[in-house]
Every structure is written in structure tokens, then in C-alpha cells.
Amino acid sequence: MERITEFTHRILEECGKADGIYVDFTMGGGNDTLFLCKLAPNGRVYSFDIQPAALDATQKLLDQNSISNCSLILDSHANADKYSIGKIDGGMFNLGYLPKSDKSITTKRPSTFAAVKIALNMLKVGAVLTVAVYPGHEEGRLEGEMLFDYLSSLDKYIFNVIYYRYINHPGSAFVFAIERFRPSPDLL
Ligand SMILES: C[S@@+](CC[C@H](N)C(=O)[O-])C[C@H]1O[C@@H](n2cnc3c(N)ncnc32)[C@H](O)[C@@H]1O
Numbered sequence: 736m737e738r739i740t741e742f743t744h745r746i747l748e749e750c751g752k753a754d755g756i757y758v759d760f761t762m763g764g765g766n767d768t769l770f771l772c773k774l775a776p777n778g779r780v781y782s783f784d785i786q787p788a789a790l791d792a793t794q795k796l797l798d799q800n801s802i803s804n805c806s807l808i809l810d811s812h813a814n815a816d817k818y819s820i821g822k823i824d825g826g827m828f829n830l831g832y833l834p835k836s837d838k839s840i841t842t843k844r845p846s847t848f849a850a851v852k853i854a855l856n857m858l859k860v861g862a863v864l865t866v867a868v869y870p871g872h873e874e875g876r877l878e879g880e881m882l883f884d885y886l887s888s889l890d891k892y893i894f895n896v897i898y899y900r901y902i903n904h905p906g907s908a909f910v911f912a913i914e915r916f917r918p919s920p921d922l923l
Contacts, residue, residue: 739908742899743865744770746912747825750863754778755824758857760812760850761842764834765793767827772802774825780805781820783812786840789833812850815857822859830878831869841874844881851882852922855894858915866913871906879909886911893919 737745747757747770755778757771762784771780782805784790790807797805808818812828828851832841854864866882869875886896895916900909 739867739899739910740766743767743827743829743867743910743912746863746865746897747771747774747827750825750861750914751775752778752824756820756822757781758815758820758823758826758854759783760815760826760828760854761830762789762793762807763829764789765796767829768793768805768807769796769800769802771825771827772797772800772805776804778804778824781808781815781818782806783808783810783815785809785811786833786836788836811846813846813853815850816853820857822862823854823857824859824862826854826857826862826864828854828864828866830867831872831875838872841872842878843874844878847878848881848885851885855889855913855915856921858913860915860918862915864913866911867908868910869908871908882911886913889913890919893917 751774755775759768759782762782768782830842868879895914897912
């Protein structure tokens with residue numbers, strides 16, 4: 736069976752476009768950013784994090800792979816709509832904190848909620864957003880509950896939402912994948 740990262744990458748590969756526009760809403764160490772840059776070699780990737788250390792690590796990884804189709808942005812994903820990115824072909828959230836780093840700098844419910852809503856409004860028809868959640872720490876558990884409630888309420892005539900979880904590993908990561916299949920006015 737696929738691990739969480741494999742699952743999110745495959746879901747995005749299925750709707751991948753070589754000239755697409757993608758957003759990594761939680762850059763971290765840059766692994767997902769690198770994946771998206773390779774998915775869209777003729778497109779563009781925008782990647783957000785609030786920690787300079789994440790930008791440093793990611794720039795290093797991109798340089799090692801001779802990647803240049805990426806904009807690294809030192810800002811909260813809750814401000815993603817301020818960067819004139821336009822509509823996107825896909826996006827990823829990998830919530831929580833940077834491994835081996837300050838665990839207090841973690842994603843938090845208010846900005847996560849705002850950013851996920853912004854991301855949903857950015858999705859083109861046929862585009863997919865993945866959100867990986869880590870319920871093994873308290874804020875992650877609460878983010879997961881919040882997102883489950885919110886994403887369950889999305890209009891079934893506009894979005895499909897998948898919930899992928901190992902139900903016999905209560906503390907392990909799980910994923911929501913949201914596909915937009917019809918245009919709609921922005922979610923408020
Ligand atoms: C689990 S890590 C991401 C892992 C990353 N996608 C990778 O492939 O290595 C979560 C990241 O979210 C970042 N983060 C926390 N709050 C944020 C916010 N409001 N906006 C953007 N990034 C945030 C953290 O600094 C951390 O680097």
C-alpha cells in the first residue's frame with residue numbers, strides 16, 4: 736500500500752501538466768517543491784514558508800537538481816492570494832513543523848483554514864489540492880478535526896474530497912485530496 740507521500744505525489748501526477756502552475760503551501764525542506772518543479776518543468780511553482788531556514792534548505796535542494804522554475808516566498812500561506820499567482824493546476828499542504836527543527840513553529844488552525852480556502856479558490860477545473868495532516872501532536876490533531884468538518888461540507892457538485900488514512904494507526908499522518916470538477920464563485 737502507498738505511504739502518505741507516495742499517495743499525494745501520485746494523485747498530483749495523475750493531473751500533472753508539464754506547463755502547469757503549482758503551489759507548495761508548506762515548503763519545509765523542499766521535497767514537495769522539488770517534486771512539483773519536476774512535474775511541471777515548463778511551468779512554474781510557487782512555494783511558501785514562514786521560516787528562512789526552509790527557504791535556505793529548499794534553495795540548496797533546487798540548486799543541486801539544477802531547477803529554476805520556482806519562486807520561493809517567505810510569507811504565510813494565508814497570504815497566498817496577495818502574489819498574483821492566478822489559477823493553479825494543483826497544490827500541496829504538508830502541515831506541521833519542519834522535522835529536526837523548532838516544533839513550536841508549526842502550522843496553526845486559523846492560518847491553515849484561511850490558506851486552504853484560498854487554495855480551493857485558486858484551483859482550476861480538473862486541479863487537485865492535497866493536504867497531509869499529522870495528528871500525532873495536539874495542534875495537528877485539532878487541524879485534522881477542523882479540516883475534516885470543513886472539507887466534508889464542500890459542495891459535492893463542485894468538489895470531490897478523498898480521505899486517505901490508515902485507521903489502525905491513530906497517530907499517523909493522513910491525507911485529504913480535493914478535486915475541483917466545476918467552476919464556482921469563490922468560497923467566502
Ligand atoms: C511538515 S513541514 C513541510 C514539509 C515539506 N513539504 C517537505 O517536502 O519537506 C511544514 C512546514 O510548514 C511551515 N509553516 C508553518 N506555518 C506556516 C504558514 N503559516 N505558512 C507557510 N508555511 C508554514 C513550517 O515552517 C514547516 O517548514
